[in-house]
Amino acid sequence: MELKFELNGKKIATVVEADSLLLDVLRSLGCASVKRGCESSNCGLCTVFVDDKPVLSCSVLAARVAGRKVTTLEGLQEEAADFGAFIADQGAEQCGFCNPGLMMNAIAMFRENPHPSEEEILSYLSGNLCRCSGYEGQLRGIQSYLAFKDAQKKGEV
Amino acid sequence: MRHVNQPVRKKDAMALVTGKPVYTGDLRDPNALVVKVLHSPHANAMIENIDTSIAMKVPGIEAIFTYKDVPQKRFTMAGQTYPEPSPYDRLLLDRHVRFHGDAVAVVAGESEKAVDKALKLIKVAYQVLPAVLDFRTAKDNPVLVHPEDNWVANCPVGADNHRNLCAHDEMSHGDIEAVLADCDLVLERTYHTKANSQAMMETFRTYTYMDTYGRLNVLSSTQIVFHARRIIAHALDIPKSKVRVTKPRIGGGFGAKQSCVTEVFPALVTWKTGKPAYLVYSRQESQTSGSPRHEMEITVRIGAMKDGRIRGFDMYTLSNTGAYGEHGPTTVGLSGHKSIPLYNRNQEAYRFTYDVVYTNMQAAGAYRGYGATQGLFAVESIVNELAAELKMDPVQLRLMNLIAEGQVPPAYYYEPCNACALDRCLKETAQRMGWDEKYPCRDMGNGKVRSVGVALAMQGSSISNVDIGGATIKLNDDGFYALTIGAADMGTGCDTILAQMAAEVMECDVDNVVVYGADTDASPYDSGSYASSTTYLTGRAVEEACEKLRESIQKIGAALMKCDVKDTDFDGKTVRCVSDPQRSVSLVDVATASMVNNQFETQFTATTSSPVSPPPYMAGMVEVEIDKATGAIQVLNYEATVDCGTVINPNLARVQTEGGIAQGIGMALYEDITYTDKGAIREDSFMQYKIPTRQDVGRIHVEFESSYEPTGPFGAKSIGEIVINTPSPAIAHAVYNATGVWHRELPITPEKILLGEKYYETSSV
């Protein structure tokens, strides 16, 4: 079947099977940042935005995004580099395989709640598994990014 | 030091955080044949008949291979130095399938759909055989996992396939029976650790293609490119010269990728069809046909005096290698050798005996900690039990008995302890945890108890007299350096820390060192990234190669200045004539000159091995909260202090430690692999095999207490594996301190806590 949607700001027309998953279609369209880590909707590696809301692309049929707007990390490179630098400064990216999903969900969190508490961060991102980092470094990175953003707003940096 | 001991950003950091296509699955040819494996639905069976004719008719199917199509020479998938201690007990595909999940057939086709369809249409008639599903009954069981005649053990590891024995050995120092007989108190306890999955986020995967020269190219998510080359050549029975193995970024390994779990299958397809092929294991396959931690049952006797002096250990380890012997003979050794030496101070005798048995369960492999994790659960737990029996503070008991610098522990292969800050690690950790106030527990008055637990750990740094680290450094235009390595950065950041070391020696910026690896055609030989060897061994190779290049740079500079090389020095930017400092040439000029009519070498390789494997040490303390009504347990705080010698990159070492502790928490509290009575694994997804989320690990806080290891690069030892070892015994201790019940079997689930189950009868003599 033909599928038309908007991917990272570009109009896309492609052919998919009725049972194609969004994850596979996005990867076949060159969005390599979208990763698969499980078959049970547990890992969060495949997180993308559909109409600006984070979803697990492994659990969405591609057909469902007809006419909608899909964003992957490929479409958020500036934000990813901006925030990612703080993860990098902690060395918290380790193998990096979970990073795109984490980036997407963290960016979603920053948009929804620019001043999350520690509890809120842990709970918002609890669906983003990471086997390497033990999560502490990611938390430090997120908190220092938030502090930096605040300081930036106040004109301190 | 300018670059060593600095929190330098990882070289690949920005590519990773912005999601660039850097992994095997991103780099493969999208038109490569899709390869999948048909797995056995039986724990032990003979294939009586296999019919692929209908499956072959599925449109788009390129090839289907069965046991009839593969070489009949056995090999091992274990990434180890040749001749491997792991027995040669595998065929690429075998008529005899030995566990639920073993490979039955390999299917290659144009699309996943076609391959999935063909998998269902392969008709297999099995003669189902009785299976060995309890490792306690495996030795001398009438059911043999490997009855075949062409089974081979290349090393004298005590293996005997007619007894289901993959390895056996006994070693000792002193007269353990006499020492124990003379002790005031002897405890004997049995501990049981389970198989755990590494659960790296990137599952096993490999891409293969033929190159211009008719060679098989293998791009794989592997920790061991050189071993993989040999293993693939063995599996296909082709010359090693026909195989090249490279690795891109790796999405986590933790030892899982120290076995060639998937490489051989697409390699077979490409070798036979000439076409590019790609295989990715699903999470389910990674859980059920992977290379998990060896399940072990460890019985320890400890002998001590009333004043707390620990005089002897007697340990017996029974290890379950599953259906194949990958890493079986070696992991088991660490269960004794990397636990008993911790208490060396007053130790007069030890004995360590083990059996490694075959069963019809998922074949085990290497997992971070590699046996030490299992042994330390036993030894640290029994030391905590001893403290309870002696009514002594477990921290004080440890401080009385710890290994220290200058000792030569018999249980650690008589290798001298050159560098050890374990006492400081323990005291620091206790201080930060507030041990004296919190030990043993506090009733919070709301049905919850908070308690603390402690454990120590050690590991090694490389395999002494076996492992090889290799590094090549080359001077390029404008004076930048190319560092080529055979070790595999699997997220650990070794590309970066090795560049830091190169920059330290060459006195340049880390950005001035580009790193390439690992590639069997281009990299200097390196045994690979395992056994906590990269920082220590490959690091030394980098140091040595760079020293040689410095000398050559000075030679070229001296020739340009027409002065004696002995009269020059080099500060990283300029070669200067010492006796006439006005004469100098810049590194840029040296680099340029090296490419015109030059006779001096500008590329150096160094190779290192080590007669010793200096242990890093670590202390860990946990604070947990237990709900008395439900048994629910929550980790609140984890304090850890690590002595890894000089810390090359504090950021990366810290995150490694935090990550290892998180994995250890999972192992302690919920990660378990269990079997149905038919031998099928229940925990075949992240739904059942729960790994810790960020809400499960509490707050982890890590500090370093450095000793200086004289044989290591810049005084460094290792960090990669030790970090997973403390959580299980520390948490078991905390649970005891809250409930009065020792849990000697992992994982310690809320159900077990609630029921206060005692899994083993205890005895004290």
Ligand code: FES
């Ligand atoms: S792939 Fe794991 S949640 Fe989507």
Ligand code: FES
């Ligand atoms: S960095 Fe490897 S899984 Fe998160």
